[in-house]
Amino acid sequence: xxxxxxxxxxxxxxxxxxxxxxxxxxxxxxxxxxxxxxxxxxxxxxxxxxxxxxxxxxxxxxxxxxxxxxxxxxxxxxxxxxxxxxxxxxxxxxxxxxxxxxxxxxxxxxxxxxxxxxxxxxxxxxxxxxxxxxx
Amino acid sequence: xxxxxxxxxxxxxxxxxxxxxxxxxxxxxxxxxxxxxxxxxxxxxxxxxxxxxxxxxxxxxxxxxxxxxxxxxxxxxxxxxxxxxxxxxxxxxxxxxxxxxxxxxxxxxxxxxxxxxxxxxxxxxxxxxxxxxxxxxxxxxxxxxxxxxxxxxxxxxxxxxxxxxxxxxxxxxxxxxxxxxxxxxxxxxxxxxxxxxxxxxxxxxxxxxxxxxxxxxxxxxxxxxxxxxxxxxxxxxxxxxxxxxxxxxxxxxxxxxxxxxxxxxxxxxxxxxxxxxxxxxxxxxxxxxxxxxxxxxxxxxxxxxxxxxxxxxxxxxxxxxxxxxxxxxxxxxxxxxxxxxxxxxxxxxxxxxxxxxxxx
Numbered sequence: 001x002x003x004x005x006x007x008x009x010x011x012x013x014x015x016x017x018x019x020x021x022x023x024x025x026x027x028x029x030x031x032x033x034x035x036x037x038x039x040x041x042x043x044x045x046x047x048x049x050x051x052x053x054x055x056x057x058x059x060x061x062x063x064x065x066x067x068x069x070x071x072x073x074x075x076x077x078x079x080x081x082x083x084x085x086x087x088x089x090x091x092x093x094x095x096x097x098x099x100x101x102x103x104x105x106x107x108x109x110x111x112x113x114x115x116x117x118x119x120x121x122x123x124x125x126x127x128x129x130x131x132x133x134x135x
Numbered sequence: 136x137x138x139x140x141x142x143x144x145x146x147x148x149x150x151x152x153x154x155x156x157x158x159x160x161x162x163x164x165x166x167x168x169x170x171x172x173x174x175x176x177x178x179x180x181x182x183x184x185x186x187x188x189x190x191x192x193x194x195x196x197x198x199x200x201x202x203x204x205x206x207x208x209x210x211x212x213x214x215x216x217x218x219x220x221x222x223x224x225x226x227x228x229x230x231x232x233x234x235x236x237x238x239x240x241x242x243x244x245x246x247x248x249x250x251x252x253x254x255x256x257x258x259x260x261x262x263x264x265x266x267x268x269x270x271x272x273x274x275x276x277x278x279x280x281x282x283x284x285x286x287x288x289x290x291x292x293x294x295x296x297x298x299x300x301x302x303x304x305x306x307x308x309x310x311x312x313x314x315x316x317x318x319x320x321x322x323x324x325x326x327x328x329x330x331x332x333x334x335x336x337x338x339x340x341x342x343x344x345x346x347x348x349x350x351x352x353x354x355x356x357x358x359x360x361x362x363x364x365x366x367x368x369x370x371x372x373x374x375x376x377x378x379x380x381x382x383x384x385x386x387x388x389x390x391x392x393x394x395x396x397x398x399x400x401x402x403x404x405x406x407x408x409x410x411x412x413x414x415x416x417x418x419x420x421x422x423x424x425x426x427x428x429x430x431x432x433x434x435x436x437x438x439x440x441x442x443x444x445x446x447x448x449x450x451x452x453x454x455x456x457x458x459x460x461x462x463x464x465x466x467x468x469x470x471x472x473x474x475x476x477x478x479x480x481x482x483x484x485x486x487x488x489x490x491x492x493x494x495x
Contacts, residue, residue, distance in 0.1 A: 003324060003325060003326035004325070004326050004327060006320060006321045006324055006325045007256075007258060007259060007321050007325065009317070010258075010262055010317050010318070010321070011258055014262075020265050020268070032275050032276045032279075034275070034276060034277065034278065034279040034294070035275055035279055036279040036280055036285075057187065057191040057194055078194065078198075078283075079280075079285070080194050080285050081279075081285070081293075097279075
């Protein structure tokens with residue numbers, strides 16, 4: 001008889017406990033520091049080098065250097081964080097991983113960030129050509 | 136002569152998490168023959184290696200299966216590292232062992248829950264998955280993902296774990312083990328479970344050898360076969376004995392998995408204690424793979440074989456996967472011949488079918 005009641009100990013003890021599940025809508029979900037939620041761009045730091053777009057294995061990122069836009073397709077992104085690793089901006093990278101999920105979207109479209117196009121600094125006036133030493 | 140009928144089982148069936156189709160040829164209530172049919176979710180991942188650089192194929196390999204994703208990644212990476220002669224740092228190897236044993240715990244707890252659900256033991260199913268949730272929390276804390284971890288790369292691992300986190304994980308593992316002990320006690324000693332599974336789906340040792348069974352299915356038939364014994368990766372520093380049962384029925388398969396979870400807890404502790412303090416977690420990778428290699432790795436479901444062939448470019452020439460469920464389908468057909476129709480769901484569940492892996 002005791003063989004049949006093996007589960008009863010666990011069941012009865014869990015009756016005295018609170019539910020194990022989180023009461024999600026009323027309590028916010030728990031995230032860790034490492035949790036891969038979504039990719040976030042700091043547009044003020046982006047240099048539009050498009051290394052992230054080249055490294056992305058699913059082609060979720062599109063960078064337009066002329067118009068100055070950085071777009072990500074959240075439906076294609078698999079959160080492998082290769083773009084964050086590839087970002088060359090120092091000392092703080094322009095791309096970062098947020099541990100919260102991306103906000104819900106009503107339409108299936110690219111999320112766009114406007115990035116200021118930094119024109120290359122004008123080249124210093126050409127130094128007068130050094131006179132070739134007479135040979 | 137009794138009437139013969141053919142009953143289709145699957146691809147949609149309450150016990151099946153994934154689609155497999157079996158044509159069951161019945162004589163009255165007895166199954167005479169089962170004809171399997173797979174191919175509902177073929178994704179063509181093996182061709183993808185011609186379009187993705189070999190470093191990115193790790194991400195593809197990890198997405199072959201949702202449950203043993205990390206071990207798939209290790210299988211692929213092992214092959215590439217062998218043909219490129221990369222020496223993986225010791226800490227990275229131990230972290231790989233740590234994560235792969237942790238994923239064995241979570242996979243077996245998932246199976247124990249599903250198997251309990253398959254025989255109608257709902258409360259045991261809920262409690263198994265409650266314990267599994269604690270393991271998934273450890274994964275999320277260390278790798279950032281709950282099911283797809285993305286922690287492996289060619290030459291090492293992407294994530295490192297600091298000492299405080301490891302100490303906290305060790306304490307949490309004690310809690311998980313204590314909770315698990317109560318559930319395992321039910322699987323080992325409960326009358327209803329033993330009564331439902333004993334003598335169901337028999338597979339003898341000779342049949343297991345002939346039909347090429349792998350993993351817990353083979354070990355439950357008395358075959359001491361565990362790929363971890365070939366000491367790949369960091370397993371050369373871990374001491375272990377394969378867990379073997381001799382009955383060869385569904386109950387023995389459950390008992391093997393129940394005991395393997397304890398073994399995995401032990402191996403996680405060994406991996407943490409043997410992990411060198413500090414040091415590199417990844418080796419530098421230069422050049423492109425040239426050559427071919429068969430990599431064998433022990434997954435929660437059994438032995439997985441990865442074949443990689445490089446031709447000196449950044450794209451692999453060939454990439455082939457033989458998953459444990461594929462190897463276990465011929466033994467499954469053998470087990471089904473002669474059983475009752477009511478036992479079919481229990482037997483199909485007992486090999487821990489993962490059809491997405493099988494079809495790639």
